[in-house]
Amino acid sequence: MEKAFKALASTPRRRILNHLAGGPMTVGEIASKFDMAMPSISKHIAVLHDAGLLHRQKRGQEVIYSIAADNLANSMYSFLTPFCPEARALAAERKLTRETEEGGE
Amino acid sequence: MEKAFKALASTPRRRILNHLAGGPMTVGEIASKFDMAMPSISKHIAVLHDAGLLHRQKRGQEVIYSIAADNLANSMYSFLTPFCPEARALAAERKLTRETEEGGE
DNA sequence: CTTGCATTTAGATATTTTCCTATTTAGGAA
DNA sequence: TTCCTAAATAGGAAAATATCTAAATGCAAG
Numbered sequence: 001m002e003k004a005f006k007a008l009a010s011t012p013r014r015r016i017l018n019h020l021a022g023g024p025m026t027v028g029e030i031a032s033k034f035d036m037a038m039p040s041i042s043k044h045i046a047v048l049h050d051a052g053l054l055h056r057q058k059r060g061q062e063v064i065y066s067i068a069a070d071n072l073a074n075s076m077y078s079f080l081t082p083f084c085p086e087a088r089a090l091a092a093e094r095k096l097t098r099e100t101e102e103g104g105e
Numbered sequence: 106m107e108k109a110f111k112a113l114a115s116t117p118r119r120r121i122l123n124h125l126a127g128g129p130m131t132v133g134e135i136a137s138k139f140d141m142a143m144p145s146i147s148k149h150i151a152v153l154h155d156a157g158l159l160h161r162q163k164r165g166q167e168v169i170y171s172i173a174a175d176n177l178a179n180s181m182y183s184f185l186t187p188f189c190p191e192a193r194a195l196a197a198e199r200k201l202t203r204e205t206e207e208g209g210e
Numbered sequence: 211c212t213t214g215c216a217t218t219t220a221g222a223t224a225t226t227t228t229c230c231t232a233t234t235t236a237g238g239a240a
Numbered sequence: 241t242t243c244c245t246a247a248a249t250a251g252g253a254a255a256a257t258a259t260c261t262a263a264a265t266g267c268a269a270g
Contacts, residue, residue: 001189002116009114010228011107027247040229042248061237061246072188076181083177084106115258132217145259147218166216166267 004073007051012036013044017053017067017077018090024057024066033093109178112156117141118149122158122172122182123195129162129171138198 007013012034019025019033031041045065048054053074057064068074081087112118117139124130124138136146150170153159158179162169173179186192 001185001191005110005114005119009110012228014110028245037230038246039231039248039250043228046248058237063247072185076185080106080177080181086106117258133215142260143216144218144220144261148258151218163267168217 001073003051004053004071007047007053008073008077010044010047012041013048014077014086015090015093016041016044016048017074018081018094020054020065020067021078022094024064026062026064028062030065106178108156109158109176112152112158113178113182115149115152117146118153119182119191120195120198121146121149121153122179123186123199125159125170125172126183127199129169131167131169133167135170 008017015034016030019030027038027042027045030045031038034041045054049056049065051073052071053068054065055068057066081090113122120139121135124135132143132147132150135150136143139146150159154161154170156178157176158173159170160173162171186195
């Protein structure tokens with residue numbers, strides 16, 4: 001509870017959750033969406049994971065994170081999100097990167 | 106959203122919400138539950154109010170705060186709370202002060 | 211208009227958070 | 241082993257937060 005709310009009280013961390021809503025990603029993939037150094041992203045991911053909001057899976061030397069959909073705080077967050085103005089910007093950001101990637105391949 | 110999560114990411118502020126769940130209170134009444142200087146409490150209340158989580162009403166020189174039950178983030182919080190271990194402690198605290206007050210009057 | 215009480219604002223300090231660069235760990239491939 | 245890449249950790253500077261005491265504000269009563 002404490003951890004979940006602290007984790008969600010950060011814009012970069014909510015943006016990470018939002019990107020992961022589009023599917024699992026490696027740390028590097030997540031970092032590529034941000035104009036922020038990798039260790040900072042890694043730290044944010046660790047906070048989210050420690051709060052039980054992310055699942056972690058290793059594949060070779062990569063670490064894949066995904067939303068812990070079973071987590072209650074997470075469910076509430078995704079329920080709440082569409083009602084907030086902030087959500088539009090986040091959705092747009094997610095959509096944009098997906099289209100760019102599809103178009104660029 | 107930003108403000109609501111930041112507001113909820115603090116133990117004293119969640120405790121304030123919990124106390125207010127028992128009914129509206131003045132700033133002084135809220136402060137009496139805490140071992141913390143009045144200005145600090147006042148600040149916490151201001152954060153909650155600014156996040157839209159509290160309603161504010163003046164009665165003479167007193168200011169009465171109450172839970173903004175219509176607020177979405179608030180609803181989420183009160184829904185989520187009973188599922189968390191933290192909730193038991195909060196409920197016990199609320200119950201204790203109510204009994205003490207009733208017994209002491 | 212002065213006094214008294216409830217609340218808020220100001221200003222200072224200590225702690226926590228955030229972010230960076232540099233380094234370390236771990237895995238896969240030559 | 242040695243090299244390369246992905247991710248995490250270490251250490252430190254800057255910004256935000258929390259808390260206190262002291263002072264200001266607002267309101268009501270005398």
